[in-house]
Amino acid sequence: MSGRVEKVVPLRTPLWPAGHLPLKGGERLSGRSEGGISANLRRQRAYRAAASVVDPEIPAVTIEDLGILRGVEMEGDVAVARVTPTYTGCPAVLAIELAVEAALREAGFEPRVERVIAPAWTTDWISEEGREKLRAYGIAPPAKASNSIRALFGETEVTCPRCGSPETARVSEFGSTACKALYRCESCHEPFDYFKCI
Incomplete structure (x- = not known):
């Protein structure tokens, strides 16, 4: 079953809180999966996995570098990544969504990717x-x-x-x-x- 969701999700504010940095390689999570610091670390780990996806048209930059990745939230065991295409008809958006799904799955999460088109992406x-x-x-x-x-x-x-x-x-x-x-x-x-x- 694919984790992609084909719907418009209005987004008023960035999902990633300012000042919070994703996990770096080698950091480990505690055994608890819910509540407190562990839930935040799970979200950070999911964000880091999604943020590592490179743009298929410009492989020198990640979707985080381009501002395409709007954020990642945890809904139970599901990592929900939200991406905004550079423009509505961008041919790379499906490839990006599939790559984010794969990266989240490889990091141990059940993925769901939502396409956010409002507000529109800007350079x-x-x-x-x-x-x-x-x-x-x-x-x-x-x-x-x-x-x-x-x-x-x-x-x-x-x-x-x-x-x-x-x-x-x-x-x-x-x-x-x-x-x-x-x-x-x-x-x-x-x-x-x-x-x-x-």
Whole structure:
């Protein structure tokens, strides 16, 4: 039986409390499965498992880096992961949901994945670490202001992720995926994708 749930779940606040870090490798849980610290550790362990899933289109970043993973909660023995696609028609969302299911199952949880489409994902949710990983992978990260008219309409300065030059030119509004534009550096002459501000 698949743990995926095809429904819209409105989400008003992030599910992961600020200041709480998931478990690191090698940490162990106590024998108790309910109540107190043990329940929180189970949720952290489930979150860490889901957060380790890489984006199938950009394997250099995790779904946590991209802000796609909204949170993980425990409902009894079921780990409920909530993910938000980068856009409604994103072809990778099913692959992401299946990978989250598999990661949770491998970590010893009965998984359920819920797709959350409100509020809509924004490039502002990409972490600083995620932006650096994109750059290292050869993708120029988006401007960090989705409320900027200039950034939304592609009028922002895009720096080459390879040589750092601001002398770049857009070749095509669409790159390797719909959420990226194709650019060329005028200094090093290398083509690269720019992750569009959404």
